Amino acid sequence: MDKELVFIVFLLLIIPASLFAAFASPSIELTRQSQIDVATDTEGIIELKPNNQYDIVQIENSGLLSISPDNMGLNSINANMELFIGDINNPQSDYAFTITNLASEPISTEISIEPDSSYTGQNNNIKYYIETNTGVEQINTGESVVIPIQSGERIYVSVSINSTDLYSGNLDTTMKIIGERL
Amino acid sequence: MSRKIVFIISVLILIISTSSVIAYSDTLLERPQFGYDINDATTGDTLFTIDEQGPYPSGTENINFLSLKNQYDEPISITITLSNDNWEYNDGSQTKTIPISTYAEENIMIDTTGPTRTCSETDNRRTYSYTYSVTSNSLTIYETTNDVQICAPGGGNGNGNGNSNPNQPPSNNV
Numbered sequence: 001m002d003k004e005l006v007f008i009v010f011l012l013l014i015i016p017a018s019l020f021a022a023f024a025s026p027s028i029e030l031t032r033q034s035q036i037d038v039a040t041d042t043e044g045i046i047e048l049k050p051n052n053q054y055d056i057v058q059i060e061n062s063g064l065l066s067i068s069p070d071n072m073g074l075n076s077i078n079a080n081m082e083l084f085i086g087d088i089n090n091p092q093s094d095y096a097f098t099i100t101n102l103a104s105e106p107i108s109t110e111i112s113i114e115p116d117s118s119y120t121g122q123n124n125n126i127k128y129y130i131e132t133n134t135g136v137e138q139i140n141t142g143e144s145v146v147i148p149i150q151s152g153e154r155i156y157v158s159v160s161i162n163s164t165d166l167y168s169g170n171l172d173t174t175m176k177i178i179g180e181r182l
Numbered sequence: 183m184s185r186k187i188v189f190i191i192s193v194l195i196l197i198i199s200t201s202s203v204i205a206y207s208d209t210l211l212e213r214p215q216f217g218y219d220i221n222d223a224t225t226g227d228t229l230f231t232i233d234e235q236g237p238y239p240s241g242t243e244n245i246n247f248l249s250l251k252n253q254y255d256e257p258i259s260i261t262i263t264l265s266n267d268n269w270e271y272n273d274g275s276q277t278k279t280i281p282i283s284t285y286a287e288e289n290i291m292i293d294t295t296g297p298t299r300t301c302s303e304t305d306n307r308r309t310y311s312y313t314y315s316v317t318s319n320s321l322t323i324y325e326t327t328n329d330v331q332i333c334a335p336g337g338g339n340g341n342g343n344g345n346s347n348p349n350q351p352p353s354n355n356v
Contacts, residue, residue, distance in 0.1 A: 066215065067215045075217060075219055076218075077219070083322075116214070126215075168220055168221070170220065175211075175213045180209075
């Protein structure tokens with residue numbers, strides 16, 4: 001057997017070791033430039049944009065979307081209260097915020113409302129109503145929905161905050177969006 | 183010769199690695215929504231607030247009963263019903279609906295003059311209550327009842343900080 005062929009087979013058998021050895025070798029240098037700018041929610045691949053009509057929905061200084069009485073300088077919602085941010089039956093006409101796919105390809109999004117550890121409500125105290133091309137999807141706290149969004153498509157989200165029969169406690173949640181290229 | 187082969191293999195491995203990174207294109211966004219503590223309107227830090235102005239002396243035509251503040255970004259309307267015949271609004275009514283503009287504050291005046299407006303003979307005070315509800319285009323605060331106290335003529339002052347909400351601590355009425 002040719003000596004060079006034996007040497008090639010030997011290298012293939014020890015790929016991990018030879019790979020690291022190659023990187024460590026001063027005779028080989030590979031440079032790969034990666035430029036990833038961190039954008040705010042209004043400029044990211046998945047754009048989250050508040051309806052400026054509502055002070056309670058804001059892009060915070062950090063650039064992240066926030067729906068909170070904190071945005072109005074308040075700490076709390078009222079007891080025994082129901083608040084709709086946007087039209088829950090027709091979010092496209094009046095919404096709390098929008099989600100837009102700014103990528104050049106369709107994305108499957110899984111949108112969920114996750115209760116924080118301090119959350120003392122039930123699963124129907126915070127709800128999202130999401131309008132897509134096929135209708136309005138409703139998710140409760142602790143639930144998720146998968147919605148495909150085409151490139152450039154915008155979907156509309158209204159929010160319901162409900163403290164009926166609650167006189168104290170906490171309804172802090174986290175909205176989570178997992179996007180996956182279709 | 184051996185260095186050349188190592189270089190080719192390395193490049194191949196790098197291409198495979200890069201491809202796997204591109205294929206894994208999941209995006210995860212987490213947006214905390216804080217500030218949803220739940221409080222009674224008398225605490226002052228809610229979307230709609232009530233500042234009880236007690237003590238409430240009896241025998242007075244114009245008492246600044248409540249200060250109402252709309253801290254939400256649209257006009258609201260509040261309906262207050264005085265739950266006891268011994269109190270009335272200055273126009274003689276028991277129920278009044280008051281509009282409050284965005285970020286505005288309104289004072290509610292009541293009349294406690296009248297033959298039946300006396301406190302308990304034993305302790306010179308009596309607990310009265312009012313019931314309120316708030317509505318706007320998007321906000322509804324369902325009917326809630328608060329307790330306040332009023333004094334008998336010449337009997338000193340009561341304290342208006344009572345509250346009958348089930349989960350609120352007892353009021354500090356004197």
